[in-house]
Amino acid sequence: MMKKIGILCLAFLLLGLVNAKAQGAVDRLLGKIDKVSEKVDKAGATADKAGKTGSLISNFFGKKKDNTSAVVAAETQTIVNISGADFATLKSIAEKAENTKGVISVKTKFSTGGSSISLQHSGTSDDLLKALQKTNPIVFAEKNISGMEDGQISIIIKK
Secondary structure (H helix, E strand, C coil): CHHHHHHHHHHHHHHHHHHHHHHHHHHHHHHHHHHHHHHHHHHHHHHHHHHHHHHHHHHHCCCCCCCHHHHHHCEEEEEEEEECCCHHHHHHHHHHHHCCCCEEEEEEECCCCCEEEEEEEECCHHHHHHHHHHHCCCCCCHHHEEEEECCEEEEECCC
């Protein structure tokens, strides 16, 4: 019985030493993580200070910030309905429309019966038509326009 107690005491002593050594390794690892976290926090604070300094300097020279929320609110959607166009023609019209001043995004829908191009743009549909007539005068010629209302332009392409 005494042997068993001695062996158990020795086993607990060894396990305690191993546990203490493992705890020391964990503590060192946590210390390293804390140091890295502090460095990241300092870098973030430095970046914030630099950003504030840059904005103060730009405000000093009168540079205005972009107001993207105003741009988003100013967007208008106009759908251009196109009859008589094949896929290649529709693709060409969409590419030219995308390069038109004031156009923000272009989405096309193709069908042999009638295709459409959805345009997000600034200004009115009338302004958009005038700009499209400059970038693509053949397709958007007045003879091809079959209808127009706010948010919609209809054209027929004659072959």
